[in-house]
Amino acid sequence: MYDIDLSLIVAMTPECVIGVRGKLPWGNIPSDMARFARITTGVGTVVMGSKTFRSILDRNGIPLKNRKHIVLSRNALSRRSRDNDSIQYVSSAEEAYAKIAATEKKQACIIGGEEIYRLFLPEVGRAYVTTVFATLSGDAFFPDFGAGWVKQDYRKEPRPVRARWNPRDEYETTFAIYERPEFNK
Ligand SMILES: NC(=O)c1ccc[n+]([C@@H]2O[C@H](COP(=O)([O-])OP(=O)(O)OC[C@H]3O[C@@H](n4cnc5c(N)ncnc54)[C@H](OP(=O)(O)O)[C@@H]3O)[C@@H](O)[C@H]2O)c1
Numbered sequence: 001m002y003d004i005d006l007s008l009i010v011a012m013t014p015e016c017v018i019g020v021r022g023k024l025p026w027g028n029i030p031s032d033m034a035r036f037a038r039i040t041t042g043v044g045t046v047v048m049g050s051k052t053f054r055s056i057l058d059r060n061g062i063p064l065k066n067r068k069h070i071v072l073s074r075n076a077l078s079r080r081s082r083d084n085d086s087i088q089y090v091s092s093a094e095e096a097y098a099k100i101a102a103t104e105k106k107q108a109c110i111i112g113g114e115e116i117y118r119l120f121l122p123e124v125g126r127a128y129v130t131t132v133f134a135t136l137s138g139d140a141f142f143p144d145f146g147a148g149w150v151k152q153d154y155r156k157e158p159r160p161v162r163a164r165w166n167p168r169d170e171y172e173t174t175f176a177i178y179e180r181p182e183f184n185k
Helices: 030-043 050-060 076-082 093-101 114-123
Strands: 005-012 017-019 045-049 068-072 087-090 107-110 126-132 173-179
Touching: 005 017, 005 030, 005 114, 030 045, 030 107, 030 126, 030 173, 045 050, 045 093, 045 114, 050 068, 068 093, 087 093, 093 107, 093 114, 107 114
Parallel strands: 005 107, 005 126, 045 068, 045 107, 068 087
Antiparallel strands: 126 173
């Protein structure tokens, strides 16, 4: 087993909706985007499924700045054609673990979507969760967290905010961190 530190970051409605038709179910929540950028840039390496990677490219036109991307896909063609220094395609969780273990910090943040959260959740020790207070339908959901998670003091946030209201936020949000103590000894 690899000695690596895995966290995840997700924004979801109280009903665990995270996506619809390949996109986020909400339009613009700048306060959450800022938190996402701050946390994932601090970690340095992000892990995602090919559908989430596509949705980032559709939305931003470019990959995430200053972060190494590990993209899961079973499609060999897309993997070969697009590998470079900051974007590495892998075909299994095992291969992703090996890539993370080879990074300087030996840590990564799982950024979704549903299939990828399900795949990595058993190995994740810390979860950065944004609750988006909206009633929205979707076709991608965050899976059941399972037992053993402990909510952390909000001051553990990289910049301690429980919720930061940006006037352009489409919905109200709250931020929380959960940890599994047995992963963080
Ligand atoms: N709210 C949030 O925080 C948040 C975060 C991220 C994403 N999302 C949303 O979630 C939705 C996407 O989620 P999703 O579950 O449909 O897709 P996804 O998890 O982003 O990507 C699924 C793809 O990952 C690859 N994959 C999955 N398991 C694999 C494995 N074991 N080995 C190798 N490759 C594997 C496959 O790619 P290939 O088909 O290329 O083989 C699969 O089609 C979108 O709506 C997105 O906007 C929301």
